[in-house]
Amino acid sequence: MLITLTTTHHPATDLGYLLRKNPTRPQSFELTFGKAHVFYPEATSERCIAALLVEVDPVALVRNRRNPSGAGGALEQYVNDRPYAASSFLSVAIAEVFGSALSGSSKERPELVETPIPLQVVLAAVPSRGGEAFLHRLFEPLGYAITVTRLPLDETFPEWDESFCYRVELAATLPLRQLLSHLYVLVPVLDNDKHYWVGDDEVGKLMRRGEGWLAAHPEREIITRRYLKHQRSLVDDALAQITNGDEPPPDANAADHALEEDAIERPISLNEQRLGSVLSAMKASGASRVLDLGCGEGRLLQLLLKEKQFTEIIGMDVSHRALEIAGERLRLDRLPAMQKERIRILHGSLIYRDERLAGYDAAAVVEVIEHLDPPRRAAFERILFECARPATIVLTTPNSEYNVKWETLPAGKFRHRDHRFEWTRAEFQSWANTTAARAGYTARFLPVGPEDAVVGAPTQMAVFTRT
Secondary structure (H helix, E strand, O other), rough: OOEEEEEEOOOOOOHHHHHHOOOOEEEEEOOEEEEEEEEEEEEEOOOEEEEEEEEEEEEHHHHOOOOHHHHHOOOHHHHOOOOOOOHHHHHHHHHHOHHHHHHOOOOOHHHHHHEEEEEEEEEEEEEEOOHHHHHHHHHHHHHHEEEEEEEEEOOHHHHOOEEEEEEEEEEEEOOOHHHHHHHHHHHHHHHHHOOOOOOOOHHHHHHHOOOOOOOOOOOOOOOOOHHHOOOOOHHHHHHHHOOOOOOOHOOOOOOOHHHHHHOOOOOOHHHHHHHHHHHHHHHHOOEEEEEEOOOOOOOOHHHHHOOOOOOOOEEEEEOHHHHHHHHHOOOHOOOOOOHHHEEEEEEOOOOOOOHHOOOEEEEEEOOOOHHHHHHHHHHHHHHHHHHHHHOOEEEHHHOOHHHOOOOOOOOOOOOOOOOOOOOOOOHHHHHHHHHHHHHEEEEEEEOOOOEOOOOOOOEEEEEEEEE
């Protein structure tokens, strides 16, 4: 099995210091199941590529196994994908060969350990028991741009069809130790298997390697189950540590979200003003086919449906319960046929690639982004601005400066307990302008609600226009 790590950080050969492997000479390491080799196909100040080649001896594995009769048929023990496809063998090799980098240690370049650097990873063959979509679900929320190519069973015999293995390319700017931690955990999760006994100590490994990212990952439950080989007691223990037992399920958040924010904002009817501003911006864009992403209980959808300008309206939300309420609010089962053809509500997440969202004129994203932590927000940005890529995007979020005006809101608290952040006007404009420039949009900003001379308006709105 082969993995390559590439960086264009300057000087790129700093990668050798982080990995503690000299780029000028190949090295080999004995493993309990074979050998690992580290070499550098390219090592210049502009570009450095480190390769880890792991040789697994499947015959030795069978000979050393205490109970080979329980490991599948006799032929399967000797003829399998273990020497070629990334699996828990690769995770062990990463821990043993790149242990210092994985733990965040570098004697020669300690300042680099926490420094985000541009990194590209290529996994030559990865089994994904869940298909291509599962690869996106695991890596995109962590901020990776991912390219996937499905591999044939045998190029010589195309009639044998494709395999369940993929060539995977990942690209992101982050500290190397974080990338290695992601791979260490997620490669065996993709394979849905481990070559060694999984006991209590595996929970500790998962906590260490998942620190700082696993708790916020939208697929943390399936990651935990697969990493711990579906052993219920271990999974329950790990999930209790990850969540600290205090995070409600997604539908519970959705159910009380509107009530909690409305209680604070009701005195100035801010929600009505916000929806009216978004509707006006959508109409002014000239759009006819529109999206309401994170549509919640359907309040904006109700307004859009009243406007004949909008010939196709799609609402999408991650909460099944919110969509049920939206359907009742819109009376979907009683709409006239012509009206019914104009509108659909979809279940889906804004952090996964979804072909159903492509090709629309405009998208509304109302009070959604503040619920996303940094990894999810990075995935959301790619999905919205690069994949869906509507001609116009209307996005609103709270103005944290205005929070001092709410008498019922304690100092330093967010307007809703599920908010991951609330931006000032300068922070929001900096994010919007940077994202727009990167994605080929321009952004303009509008206040929503009563505007204070010092702290601004309670809601800030950006209208992105594709250039």
